[in-house]
Amino acid sequence: MLATSPQTSARLPVSPALFGQMRAETLPALRPQVAPQNRMNFTDGQEIFAEGDDAAHVYEIVSGAVRTSKLLSDGRRQIDAFHLAGDIFGIELGAEHRFSADALGDVTLIVRRRVSFTARAGEDPAAARDLLTSTMRMLERAQDHLVLLGRKTAMEKVGSFLLSLMERSNGGDHLELPMSRLDIADHLGLTIETVSRTLMELQRKQAIEFAPCSRAIIVKNKGMLRRMAE
Amino acid sequence: MLATSPQTSARLPVSPALFGQMRAETLPALRPQVAPQNRMNFTDGQEIFAEGDDAAHVYEIVSGAVRTSKLLSDGRRQIDAFHLAGDIFGIELGAEHRFSADALGDVTLIVRRRVSFTARAGEDPAAARDLLTSTMRMLERAQDHLVLLGRKTAMEKVGSFLLSLMERSNGGDHLELPMSRLDIADHLGLTIETVSRTLMELQRKQAIEFAPCSRAIIVKNKGMLRRMAE
DNA sequence: CGTTGAGTTGAGCCGTCTCAATCCCGGTGG
DNA sequence: CCACCGGGATTGAGACGGCTCAACTCAACG
Structure with a gap:
């Protein structure tokens, strides 16, 4: 494979299945x-x-x-x-x-x-x-x-996303994120860096907390999250 | 009515039916x-x-x-x-x-x-x-x-919008826009100013032309429009 | 003619992106 | 057990696309 290109952002090289098997x-x-x-x-x-x-x-x-x-x-x-x-x-x-x-x-x-x-x-x-x-x-x-995509800010996007994921998965305050930051970014119309920064900001504000594995999140303050989500 | 606020952008005062009748x-x-x-x-x-x-x-x-x-x-x-x-x-x-x-x-x-x-x-x-x-x-x-909302630029948004409207209305190259610039902006996740500037840019590039009424547009170069739409 | 509302245009700002460095962690091989 | 490696995630600095604010044009209307 020739491509040494970044592959980190929304700008994937070409193949959507790089990580998986061949097409x-x-x-x-x-x-x-x-x-x-x-x-x-x-x-x-x-x-x-x-x-x-x-x-x-x-x-x-x-x-x-x-x-x-x-x-x-x-x-x-x-x-x-x-x-x-x-x-x-x-x-x-x-x-x-x-x-x-x-x-x-x-x-x-x-x-x-x-x-x-x-x-x-x-x-x-x-x-x-x-x-x-x-x-x-x-x-x-x-x-x-x-x-969300047309009218919300980065913070509102991430907040809404976490809340809607909580609704759908029934794990209470414990959120197991099955997707990477890149996936979240490409869902919310953001970049991976902005998603990361926003999650860190939410942690700093005590709205959420990262579980050791970092793909899991504990929601500490759902009310605050809801307020930030719009 | 008290409100002297702008009302021009995506930030409408409150009532969704200001222009129309009472609720x-x-x-x-x-x-x-x-x-x-x-x-x-x-x-x-x-x-x-x-x-x-x-x-x-x-x-x-x-x-x-x-x-x-x-x-x-x-x-x-x-x-x-x-x-x-x-x-x-x-x-x-x-x-x-x-x-x-x-x-x-x-x-x-x-x-x-x-x-x-x-x-x-x-x-x-x-x-x-x-x-x-x-x-x-x-x-x-x-x-x-x-x-469109998550991943396209302003130019791509406006281009795609005009093309999809052409598909749906059957007026050939003549496009009768039933909506205001504000409506277009609120559909495309932009501001009214950006919509206006982008349409003007398309006109400058000879991709479109304004009919006298300015709510109507003639598509001069559909190929160019298609290229700009993505 | 003054008023009003839609649209256009300009100047400066800001939120998010870009680019790049660094961190972190799990896996692998020595 | 430790050094190394690679990929995901975080962090920082600077750039930029689209937003904000404000002025202006123009046509419709009374």
Whole structure:
């Protein structure tokens, strides 16, 4: 690999799956061309599918976390969402995936064929309603995120992010962050440095505290966090 | 009215409906508590519903344009979408509207009761699929907009915006903008001044040209616009 | 004509980015 | 057990894109 370029900021060189395996397009055998309703495991950074891939499957997270992201031509990246246990992702209107999806740490997924998935929704009204509900939920999240990206300051972005992560993961005040600072930055429309500085600032203000592993955070003052989040 | 404050930027004083009528909550009679499948007309700036209102109806645009937006407590505004003829808006998962919606110029809407709307989707699979498709389409738009807000420069934002508006309105190279510069700014996460400067820059580069009314634009060089949009 | 509101333009500022150095920690090999 | 290494995270200094504030233009309207 030629690239000795930074790779630290939002400006990734090109390949979205540098850390993981080689790109799966080149290895169709690794693709989930498996029986319906099957489980699959992925490890940190591994690509689940790429932008432009045939959207033949739908995924549900059993355990672990997944990021879905889009790249601009020059490597700038936007992570549209982090998906946690119970979430469904990879549903598409068109034939292709409009995002790439990669594992954050170890992930176990249920993989379903898209055709059987949508067929069931076509027959069973309850399944159809579930699908609609899940889609609407994603839409609501995306809409809230629009406000964050368009109108909030760095401090408000990071604060809102931590709070929303607390809501979704049920670990009380203990927050296990499955993603790197770079991932957080690319989700919040910031740089890795600004994310780091802002978290440090929150620690200095006693709103949070770092657990020894530094990927984990303890929320000391949720009220203050909420005040800083907007 | 006491407020002499600027009101020009993203920092609106408080009321989301300054230009329009008084807030409709105070005038329930103006609310579309009308027979199902009814038409309603609105004029420029008029509020169709507000954030937090009971989400009892669903709206379809017959003609005109509508903006849906959210406000932060200090008045910063994010317009999540502009809706054009044929679009449906106001569908909610919960009991309340999560956005406010206002008319951009004269608008004619079809108003449907939410209950009859969702009931039909529960019975008729084709209606259910239409509803899902429409929701997914909104989700796709929102996701593309996340990339724009999180990772694009002012020039790229304005360029992308003009191009996407061209796709949706079918006026060829002639673009009739139904919204003000402030609306564009609050949609793109910019200020009114930056939007103005960027449009002027595009004109200087011969990519666009202003029609006499200045709310209308003629795209002279779509290729250049596309290049500037990313 | 004065007023009003939308849009444009200019000058200076500030929040975030960029670039670069350093720290920290877990893993590896001696 | 320790030295070394590499990648993620932190920290600092300076640059810059877009924001703020303010003046000005212009068209619509009474």
